[in-house]
Amino acid sequence: MGAYHDDLHDAAEPDGRALRLGIGGPVGSGKTALVAALCRSLGPSLRLGVVTNDIYTTEDADFLRRAGVIDPERIQAVQTGCCPHTAIRDDIAANIDAVETLEERFGPLDLVIVESGGDNLTATFSRGLADRQIFVLDVSGGDKVPRKGGPGVTTADLLVINKTDLAPMVGADLTVMSRDAAAVREGRPVLFTSIREDRSAHMVAQWVTDMVDVWRHEHGVAHHHGLSAHGASTHGASTHGASARRVPEGVSLDDLSADGISIDGVIVDGISADGLSADGISVDGVAADGISAGGVSPERKEHEEHEEQPSRPVTAP
Numbered sequence: 666m667g668a669y670h671d672d673l674h675d676a677a678e679p680d681g682r683a684l685r686l687g688i689g690g691p692v693g694s695g696k697t698a699l700v701a702a703l704c705r706s707l708g709p710s711l712r713l714g715v716v717t718n719d720i721y722t723t724e725d726a727d728f729l730r731r732a733g734v735i736d737p738e739r740i741q742a743v744q745t746g747c748c749p750h751t752a753i754r755d756d757i758a759a760n761i762d763a764v765e766t767l768e769e770r771f772g773p774l775d776l777v778i779v780e781s782g783g784d785n786l787t788a789t790f791s792r793g794l795a796d797r798q799i800f801v802l803d804v805s806g807g808d809k810v811p812r813k814g815g816p817g818v819t820t821a822d823l824l825v826i827n828k829t830d831l832a833p834m835v836g837a838d839l840t841v842m843s844r845d846a847a848a849v850r851e852g853r854p855v856l857f858t859s860i861r862e863d864r865s866a867h868m869v870a871q872w873v874t875d876m877v878d879v880w881r882h883e884h885g886v887a888h889h890h891g892l893s894a895h896g897a898s899t900h901g902a903s904t905h906g907a908s909a910r911r912v913p914e915g916v917s918l919d920d921l922s923a924d925g926i927s928i929d930g931v932i933v934d935g936i937s938a939d940g941l942s943a944d945g946i947s948v949d950g951v952a953a954d955g956i957s958a959g960g961v962s963p964e965r966k967e968h969e970e971h972e973e974q975p976s977r978p979v980t981a982p
Contacts, residue, residue: 683714683774684880685764686873687753687795689817692783694803695827697725698860699869700780704734706870711775711877714767716741716760718749718782725780741767749782750789757794764794776877786815797876799869803828804837812845819849823856823872830859 690696700715707713713735717725719742726742729735741763745752752760764777779795781788790798800821802810805828811818818824824846832839839857846855856868 681773681885682768683712683772683777684877685777685779685794685796686876687779687781687790687798688801689749689753689781689784689788689790689798689821690801690825691785691803691806693805694783694801695860696780696783696801697728699799699801699825699827699866700725700778701729701732701734702860702864702866703778703870703873704729706865706867707776707873708735711874712771712773714739714741714764714771714774714777716743716763716767716777716779718743718745718752718760718780720745720747720749720782725782739767739771745782749784750787753779753781753788753790753794755791757791760794776873784817786810786813786817789816789820796880797822799823799825801825801827804832804839804842805835807835808837808839808841808845811842812849814849818846819851819853821853822876823854823869824850825869826855826857827860829857830862 688696688699697717700717704713704715715726715729715735717723717729717740719725721744723742723744726740729740730737743752743759743763745759760779764779767777768774779790781790788800798821800817800823802818802824804826811824811826826839826842826846829839831837843855843857854872856872858866858868860866
């Protein structure tokens with residue numbers, strides 16, 4: 666028997682649907698913590714759904730619901746009743762049903778995350794279920810694990826090595842892990858993180874954001890982002906006849922995006938100045954609450970220039 670398993674399923678048709686991201690890895694490596702972190706980071710700007718896998722329980726789904734990182738209704742729990750890799754690679758029907766349920770109930774979505782149950786180094790997702798895959802290791806198994814290889818380690822689109830804060834306590838050499846991971850992955854990306862210390866997993870979130878953008882470009886999926894750096898959403902908002910959303914205090918027009926807003930008028934720094942009624946935004950050219958149709962008033966502009974700008978996610982090297 667060969668070391669790698671054949672994929673029994675064809676890749677799912679894109680059809681303008683969400684990117685499906687599989688997250689796998691051994692028991693206790695931090696998969697569910699990573700899902701929670703991605704929901705924190707990406708929830709304000711992307712329309713998300715999550716599918717969890719456990720053999721006999723709904724433990725991971727329950728954890729995410731208690732964490733409050735995503736609307737509980739957007740989480741589907743699959744009880745596999747079998748080895749986790751079977752449900753994500755061989756018989757993927759239950760997971761496909763869960764993904765399609767989320768897309769039908771809450772679509773259109775930007776991203777659906779499918780978390781596998783804890784498995785071994787051979788666990789991979791069928792391309793019939795996941796378009797991109799992240800495999801999560803942690804340092805507590807020792808620095809020898811990456812060089813042991815296995816399809817999960819070598820072929821995943823991204824390898825994440827978690828719990829770097831524990832490396833000194835377990836005697837794991839991160840330099841060795843980095844060297845060995847690079848050797849077996851043949852140029853595929855590797856990221857080191859400690860989700861305990863970075864609860865938003867910024868570098869991983871940036872990678873996922875890039876994958877969503879590529880997916881949209883390749884498959885013609887409508888572009889969508891939230892309204893502001895503070896997470897206010899413009900889902901479905903229109904500048905002509907639809908209700909507008911409040912701009913959070915202290916956010917300048919330069920921070921705002923017109924993505925997801927139908928434009929029926931003049932654009933002023935990324936937002937329409939014609940027909941968008943909300944606190945602090947002009948309506949049909951009439952200034953309101955310090956913002957004019959031509960931009961920001963002098964008093965507001967002076968204030969913004971002294972404001973601390975929001976931090977940006979760090980892009981992985």
